[in-house]
Amino acid sequence: MANLQDVLAPDVGGDEVEVIEILVSTGDEVAAEDSLITVESDKASMDIPAPFAGVVAELAVKVGDKIKEGDLLARFEAAAAEAEQEAEAEAEPAAESAAEAAAPADKQGESAPEPAASSAAGSSEIIDVVVPDIGDAGEVDVIEILVSAGDEIAAEDGLITLETDKATMDVPSPQAGVIEEVLVNTGDKVKQGSLVARLKVVSAEPKQESAPAEAAAPASAADPAPAATEQSSEPRKPPVPDHPLDKKQQTEGLAYASPAVRRLANEFGVDLTQVKGSGRKSRILKEDVQDYVKYELSRPKATAGAATAGSGGLQVIAPPQVDFSKFGEIEEVPLTRIQKISGPNLHRNWVTIPHVTQFDEADITELEAFRKQENAAQAKQKDGVKITPLVFIMKAVAKALQAYPVFNSSLHSDGEHLIMKKYIHIGIAVDTPGGLVVPVIRDVDKKGIYQLSEELLEVSARARDGKLKAQDMQGGCFSISSLGGIGGTAFTPIVNAPDVAILGVSKSEMKPKWDGQSFQPRLMLPLSLSYDHRVIDGAVAARFSVYLSSVLSDIRKLVL
Amino acid sequence: MSKEITTQVVVLGGGPGGYSAAFRAADLGLDAVIVERYNTLGGVCLNVGCIPSKALLHLAKHMEDAKHMAAEGITFAEPKIDLDKIRAHKEKVIGQLTGGLSQMAKMRKAQVVNGTGEFVSDKQLKVTDAEGNETLINFEHAIIAAGSQSIKLPFVPHDDERIWDSTAALELRFIPKRMLILGGGIIGLEMGTVYSALGAQVDVVEMTDQLIPPADKDVMKAYMKMIKSKFDNIMLNTKAAKVEAKKDAIHVTFEGDNAPDKPVKYDAVLVAVGRAPNGAKLGAENAGVKVTERGFIEVDKQLRTNVNNIFAIGDIIGQPMLAHKAVHEGHVAAEVIAGKKHFFDPKVIPSIAYTDPELAWAGLTEKEAKAQGIDYEVAVFPWSASGRAIAQGATDGMTKLLFDKHNRIIGGATVGPNAGELLGEIGLAIEMGCDAEDIALTVHAHPTLHESIGLAAEVFEGSITDLPNKKAVKKAKK
Structure with a gap:
């Protein structure tokens, strides 16, 4: 029952975005939520996930194409998956929602698997409208209700307006219909998945029902409990702070201001739709623009992709503009995609987290002796795996995280709580030709040295080939950046928010150590532990560091 | 003989947009050079456009008013028309304005280089004058203000003395007995009004269903009521299919809703079907400036072309092709070059x-x-x-x-x-x-x-x- 289904582009948050990478190829089997392509707008780049599972039968876009919402991206052969879904749906509609990936359980279960029947008749049904992925971990305010019960609306009409610290946005209706009931009020706080309204839908064209329409809508609502935590620990892709003039196109003509005031606003890059006018009938006066600029300058800015508490802006002067060509030959090289994405993240982390770095050395003489012995034994076996010091460090860090759980936490966005994690996933910084990426190894505490070695090998290889999926880089609790293979004595790694600490590893070196009677040659491994001082006290950090060193010095402690 | 000069801003074209840009640049402390094909500044507007046509329309208006006063009790004698004197009056008006401009250019130390400009690169412009002398201008910034010219139609014998564009019509070569205005837009109707007052029988042919197509129907209704009497035959939804220059007259064959059965003979035909930008004549490609197929140059809201140090203003960047638009654009371009963060941001262009x-x-x-x-x-x-x-x-x-x-x-x-x-x-x-x-x-x-x-x-x-x-x-x- 091969059944080709269209995969359409979801709301990509702008007019047109450029496809910069294709992550699957024809014949690939993909699960729901697997990334299909990467697109880049002027503000950010994002992966577009598969709305449902299937086999890629055809790709309709290529790198460099411009796409917008509703464009055909690919066709999936979804026969197998669908049959399975159908069977499950009948038995247990609720449990099936996760697999279906489409969103809030039952009503989707009804509409998606049996398209023809429900739609051809033009029957009506009531569906729940929930807050889609709003690109922010926390809760946001409802500032306006745009519809009321009984209103007839078209698909994509705004229902309510939300305001985050970065922007205001409307929650669109997923389908056309009549509003049955509005379930929120102005001033309410909502988050992804919150119920907004009930909508009476009269299903019309069967072809629209066939899946992508719904599936594309609130992409990743999945099941709330574990997934939600995972999402919050994942650093959001940073929208590059947008220039006020970007929005000008759409709002032009609405501002109630004279030419001189508009000129002043242009000079400051002020979006006049954001300025409140104090003149007669709310006309915007020059003073209003000046006041707005003063206010904006004095106000702490929400930095790009702020996911942690207390993110504030810094008022700094612009870097000097230097014409380097005056001093010699130069060449302009574009930043890589990864650099462009990670840059704002690193910058935010560096300026918003009060960093302290604790330096220490671990005596790994015995560890190395044991490792070499094991590798020698492995080398004799047919499919032996070579183990690296890094795997031991990961194990030791996992042990230390258990001993000092504050290192395995994140600061709550309310600034008043810590989120303690009961799992230990560790991010490993990998240097790739495209730039630095941090794949995450899960449940390090529960895995053995060999299993970790294999996983690490596999994930690093994929990282270097640029084949990491978004999920591979999500959910980390703590990161390790090892430059040991290259050299150096110490460095100050930058904490990867929302983590609260990161371990930097430099090159081990044989050093003379006093054993009480004489100097002994010991192999010492330099460790640099950067941590968020808002969460971790210096003394705790020192203890963590000492504990980590002691485990590395005597790996028998790993089994205690 | 070739010479070389260096300037901060070169403005290609000395029309209203061009001189305004250059003067504004000079007033903001920049060196500015204007390159102008003709001997006087002011471009089409001052020399062969807005201003001379207004000088003539002014006369036409008074003749018409005088005529109408008979009904109110005052009768004037039939007017006597001295075409040479009218022409001289028109030239005086032009001379007064262009003379004023060259004075103001001198006051501002804005040098005028006469000749045809062509880009050599994004830093150099070559100007060739009528004698073939070349001047090489090294510039930091350029403002292209090279304007537009009347569109010529392929089926019209434009080289005949009796086929006019607006420039020729303003020369007042003679007063035709019968005249056809090809195109019912503003320029055609203005010249038609002048020649009608001077005694010509004027017909108008327009392809669409109304004169001045952008205007609203109700407005046009009021307008037509008054303008009708000026023209002999206004042929809407009609086009000139054939225009033949014969010895006795220009024979025009019409097609469409209001076309006369037979070809009509005219002593003069004014072709006023629009203006085309001069974008293709500047060697813009040598500077890397993109020119559209139709000869327009695209700019952003600061009038900057795709080349960072080259700006464009006026007719050459698009409709409406009006002097007052060009002047304001010229100011903004000069201000942007002088480092001001200004944008061309009007709500209306009248x-x-x-x-x-x-x-x-x-x-x-x-x-x-x-x-x-x-x-x-x-x-x-x-x-x-x-x-x-x-x-x-x-x-x-x-x-x-x-x-x-x-x-x-x-x-x-x-x-x-x-x-x-x-x-x-x-x-x-x-x-x-x-x-x-x-x-x-x-x-x-x-x-x-x-x-x-x-x-x-x-x-x-x-x-x-x-x-x-x-x-x-x-x-x-x-």
Whole structure:
């Protein structure tokens, strides 16, 4: 029952975005939520996930194409998956929602698997409208209700307006219909998945029902409990702070201001739709623009992709503009995609987290002796795996995280709580030709040295080939950046928010150590532990560091 | 002989846009050089466009007015027309303005290099004068203000003495007995008005269903009522299919709804079907400046082309091809070069047909508002209710305003004598974001024609007392 289904582009948050990478190829089997392509707008780049599972039968876009919402991206052969879904749906509609990936359980279960029947008749049904992925971990305010019960609306009409610290946005209706009931009020706080309204839908064209329409809508609502935590620990892709003039196109003509005031606003890059006018009938006066600029300058800015508490802006002067060509030959090289994405993240982390770095050395003489012995034994076996010091460090860090759980936490966005994690996933910084990426190894505490070695090998290889999926880089609790293979004595790694600490590893070196009677040659491994001082006290950090060193010095402690 | 000069800003073209840009640049402390093909500054507008046509329209208007006074009790003798003297008057007007310009250029130390400019690179422009002398200009910034020229039609024998473009028509070579205006736009109608007053029988042929196609139907209705008498035969929905220059006359064959059966003989034909930009003639490709197929140069809101140090303004960047648009663009381009963060950001660019009567509009027309799906309301004040209009025999005029759903003015049009002079208030009102109440509450002097704008706003507000008031409170029947 091969059944080709269209995969359409979801709301990509702008007019047109450029496809910069294709992550699957024809014949690939993909699960729901697997990334299909990467697109880049002027503000950010994002992966577009598969709305449902299937086999890629055809790709309709290529790198460099411009796409917008509703464009055909690919066709999936979804026969197998669908049959399975159908069977499950009948038995247990609720449990099936996760697999279906489409969103809030039952009503989707009804509409998606049996398209023809429900739609051809033009029957009506009531569906729940929930807050889609709003690109922010926390809760946001409802500032306006745009519809009321009984209103007839078209698909994509705004229902309510939300305001985050970065922007205001409307929650669109997923389908056309009549509003049955509005379930929120102005001033309410909502988050992804919150119920907004009930909508009476009269299903019309069967072809629209066939899946992508719904599936594309609130992409990743999945099941709330574990997934939600995972999402919050994942650093959001940073929208590059947008220039006020970007929005000008759409709002032009609405501002109630004279030419001189508009000129002043242009000079400051002020979006006049954001300025409140104090003149007669709310006309915007020059003073209003000046006041707005003063206010904006004095106000702490929400930095790009702020996911942690207390993110504030810094008022700094612009870097000097230097014409380097005056001093010699130069060449302009574009930043890589990864650099462009990670840059704002690193910058935010560096300026918003009060960093302290604790330096220490671990005596790994015995560890190395044991490792070499094991590798020698492995080398004799047919499919032996070579183990690296890094795997031991990961194990030791996992042990230390258990001993000092504050290192395995994140600061709550309310600034008043810590989120303690009961799992230990560790991010490993990998240097790739495209730039630095941090794949995450899960449940390090529960895995053995060999299993970790294999996983690490596999994930690093994929990282270097640029084949990491978004999920591979999500959910980390703590990161390790090892430059040991290259050299150096110490460095100050930058904490990867929302983590609260990161371990930097430099090159081990044989050093003379006093054993009480004489100097002994010991192999010492330099460790640099950067941590968020808002969460971790210096003394705790020192203890963590000492504990980590002691485990590395005597790996028998790993089994205690 | 070739020489070389170096400047901060070179402006290619000395028309209203070009000289304004250069003067503004000079006033902001920059070295500016103007490259101009002709010997005088001012471009088409001053030399062969807006200004000379107005000098002639002024004469036409007085002849017409004198004629009409017979009905009111004053009869003048038939006018005597001395074409040489008229021409001299026109030249004097031009000379006064262009002379003033060259004075102002000198005062500002803005050098004028005469000749045809062509880009060598994005840093150099080569100017060749009539004798073949070359000047190489090294520049930091360039502003392209090279304008446009009349479109020539492939089936028209343009090299015949009797086939005119607007420039030729302004030369007043002779007064044709029968004249055809090919194209019912503003330029054609203005020249037609002049020649009609001078005694020619003028026909107009227009492909679309109305003269001055952008204007609204109701406005055109009032306009046509007054303009009709100036022309012999206005052929709408009709085109000239064949134009043959024969010894006795130009024979024109028409096709369309109002086409005469047989070819018509004319002593002169004015081709006024629009203007084409001069983008393809500048060697723009040598500077890397993109020129569209039609010869336009695309710019951003700061008038910058795709090449960072090269700007473009005026006709060459797009419609409307109007001097006042170019002047403002020229200022912004110069200011941007001088480091100011300015943008060309007007809400309206007014348009005026200086015919008799005048037709003027600014902002949105009703057609445009409809096309853009804007919720609007129209308020009209007919001049038949204006004391001043009645006193001067202009009762067919009208003033029409468009307001959006916030009662804010978004457009306006006026028809009648001096209609163009009334437009200033409408433009200012739109730029300032006035609503109907603001305009209605502004005390307009009485009796004037501009009063009609305040009264149209009162119509909208429902406070009008000079007309029956549709919005008046209905009283219960007694």
